[in-house]
Amino acid sequence: MEERAFNLFAFNAPSWSLFWEYVANIFYAFILYRIGRRTHTVLIILAAAGICSVSYQAGNLLGGWAGSNFLDGGARVAYSFLAGLFIHRVGWIIKNRIGFIGMAILLFLAFIMPGSKWNWLTELLVVLFYFPLLVSLGAGAHLSLLWKKVCRFSGNISYPLYMTHYAAIWIFGNYYTSKKPPVGELPYIIIPGIILLVTFSYFVMLFYDIPVRRWLDQKRRRK
DSSP states (O other), X not given: OOOOSOOSSSSSTTHHHHHHHHHHHHHHHHTGGGOOHHHHHHHHHHHXXXXXXXXXXXXXXXXXXXXXXXXXXXXXXXXXXXXXHHHHHHTOOOOBOOHHHHXXXXXXXXXXXXXXXXXXXXXXXXXXXXXXXXXHHHHHBOOOHHHHHHHHHHHHHHHHHHHHSHHHHHHHHHHHHHHOOOGGGHHHHHHHHHHHHHHHHHHHIIIIIHHHHHHHHHHHHHO
């Protein structure tokens, strides 16, 4: 199948965001962990200004994955990383009893936000304010033991799923554009596909991701 979107990381396109996360972590290791709250606040304001500029010029916050919008990814991670770090340092944790279902609904509202000519503003407001709010609420949510297990499993499988799902998207996209299946058939393809993806990701997590993380952690501890 041909590469249609001219991704920077053609072998596995989602790696573009991981690249910027590596950059953010390098900055944290050498600079950000040393700075005080006042400097941190100034950096957040500058990052917010940067992401506002990117959103206005591009019309959205979808960039970062291609050569033409490469630096947009830097603006995206700069604000979000700094905001998350600030929430942790300051302790802006909102204790609540919304629970897993309530948090899932709040997050789902962001996913179903309709597109319009005002995307540059609506997406910007979600990233600047709504997502940090969800982080604070999620960190302070009271959960039962069962939902804690669900959250822990979801967190563990999120990375393997993120790094293995893209091939399935291309396969489905190629099938959809070439065969043009009727809409009524799509649930019978998408739902089993999601189940297979999660199952495959689970085995990747179990037999690759966790053992490699454990091995790296052991090496770090020995040093």
